[in-house]
Amino acid sequence: MSTxxxxxxxxxxxxxRPAAGWRxxxxxxxxxxxTRLGRLFDLTLIWVILASVAVVMLDSIASVHExxxxxLIALEWGFTLLFTVEYVARLxxxxxxxxxxxxxxxxxxxxxxxxxxxxxxxxxxxxxLDVRVLRLLRLFxxxxxxxxxxxxxxxxxxxxxxxxxxxxxxxxxxxxxxIMGTLMYVIEGPDKGFTSxxxxxxxxxxxxTTVGFGDITPQTDLGRVVASVMxxxxxxxxxxxxxxxxxxxxxxxxREPTTRTCHECLSEGHLPNARFCRDCGMKLPPYQTGAAKxx
Numbered sequence: 001m002s003t004x005x006x007x008x009x010x011x012x013x014x015x016x017r018p019a020a021g022w023r024x025x026x027x028x029x030x031x032x033x034x035t036r037l038g039r040l041f042d043l044t045l046i047w048v049i050l051a052s053v054a055v056v057m058l059d060s061i062a063s064v065h066e067x068x069x070x071x072l073i074a075l076e077w078g079f080t081l082l083f084t085v086e087y088v089a090r091l092x093x094x095x096x097x098x099x100x101x102x103x104x105x106x107x108x109x110x111x112x113x114x115x116x117x118x119x120x121x122x123x124x125x126x127x128x129l130d131v132r133v134l135r136l137l138r139l140f141x142x143x144x145x146x147x148x149x150x151x152x153x154x155x156x157x158x159x160x161x162x163x164x165x166x167x168x169x170x171x172x173x174x175x176x177x178x179i180m181g182t183l184m185y186v187i188e189g190p191d192k193g194f195t196s197x198x199x200x201x202x203x204x205x206x207x208x209t210t211v212g213f214g215d216i217t218p219q220t221d222l223g224r225v226v227a228s229v230m231x232x233x234x235x236x237x238x239x240x241x242x243x244x245x246x247x248x249x250x251x252x253x254x255r256e257p258t259t260r261t262c263h264e265c266l267s268e269g270h271l272p273n274a275r276f277c278r279d280c281g282m283k284l285p286p287y288q289t290g291a292a293k294x295x
Contacts, residue, residue: 184227185199209234209237
């Protein structure tokens with residue numbers, strides 16, 4: 001489960017970090033990323049997830065399935081067994097396995113392995129195999145990696161800080177497409193393809209977003225003038241929200257969260273230079289890098 005400075009303690013408190021023994025060692029490798037083995041485990045899991053999704057995509061191509069069906073089935077069962085072992089290991093090493101199984105990522109982990117078994121037990125559910133693509137959602141958990149979590153958190157804070165500006169901008173865009181769509185309905189009329197105001201608004205949206213499917217096009221000179229204005233407005237439409245988020249993103253101070261854990265309350269995600277736990281106030285053990293921990 002991913003952690004951030006604001007919510008770093010969630011996995012510890014919700015599922016329970018073991019106090020000692022082999023379960024603690026397994027927990028550190030599977031759920032934490034501040035050790036060499038933890039980073040290696042996460043990176044390996046990322047590649048396995050991407051490879052399994054690639055197999056699912058290839059299996060959907062009729063010519064590839066017909067020629068390499070046996071190989072694809074063997075690969076899929078191999079990935080399924082790997083994910084099954086990993087899922088069982090997660091349940092074994094947490095203090096509250098049932099609570100983990102009911103969590104969002106616990107359900108995603110189950111979905112990663114369940115369709116293959118269901119397809120064997122109930123042949124009529126073979127179409128559920130396409131649900132395996134949801135394995136990509138497991139990558140969100142792995143964003144706890146030290147190389148990515150700080151930037152991910154900064155982007156999330158930038159989006160949150162700019163949400164009001166973006167809502168105001170989207171309100172303006174909505175008014176523009178409603179007005180211009182209604183205007184085009186009046187100018188062109190049903191005989192030119194603009195059969196209703198909603199259809200005209202659809203044209204305005206596709207034109208402003210520079211998609212331009214071409215299924216509806218203005219036929220009159222005045223209609224083409226309006227369409228030209230909409231195309232020019234589309235450039236600004238694409239640039240404004242990007243600028244809003246970029247300005248907020250550059251103003252964010254990127255912090256360096258870790259999976260550093262308080263030994264007293266087991267809260268997680270303390271900064272490397274923190275001396276005391278932000279939750280219980282107890283003194284934190286000295287922070288060690290992955291290489292130092294491994295040694």
